[in-house]
Amino acid sequence: MGSGKRSDYLPEDERGASFAQIPTSFGHELRxxxxxxxxKTYDQFRESGCENCPFLDMEKEHDNVVNCTTPNFNGIISVMDPARSxxxxxLRIGKxxxxxxxxAVSEELPEEYQNICADNNVLYVPPKRT
Structure with missing residues (x-):
């Protein structure tokens, strides 16, 4: 995986976790x-960041939780084995x-964070406009 090509995921050895935290609540605090x-909940992102996107440093910079997550989204799917689902x-989350x-989310990641993705050779795909 060290080919230097852009990818839409991080290798498992760079993720630090084999699964993401499950939301502790399914109310208005979900992001x-x-x-x-x-x-996950706002507090979960603040405490442990995003398991797929550790380079966004949400657990270190709490402003990044607000900037890199949204409470406005449609539907939830739980995935136990993404590669086989x-x-x-x-949904392009198989990796x-x-x-x-x-x-689905309708908001784009702010440009400065899109640049962080590019700096880390991680693909960012903006949401489709409907």
């Missing part, structure tokens, strides 16, 4: 990562770690 669409592949993901 979705604008890059990978992982869903046709739904995960269809992320197991966890809860949103079906």
């Amino acid at each position: 979705a990562c604008l890059r990978c669409r992982l869903v 046709w739904a995960a592949r269809w 992320f770690i197991p966890g809860c993901y949103t079906l």
Whole structure:
């Protein structure tokens, strides 16, 4: 995986976790990562960041939680085996770690964080405009 090519995921040995935290509540405090669409509570992102996007440093810079996540998303899917799930592949989350993901976000990751993705050779795909 050290080919230097852009990828839409991080290798498992660079992720630090084999699965994402499951949201502790399913109320208004849920947020979705604008890059990978992982869903957790605000406090979970603040405490441990995004397991798919550690380079966004959400647990170190709490402003990044607000800037890199959104409470505005549609639907949730729980994925236990992303590589074997046709739904995960269809949603383009098949190479992320197991966890809860949103079906869609409508906001884009701010440009400065898109640049951080590019600096880390991680693909960012903005949401489709409908």
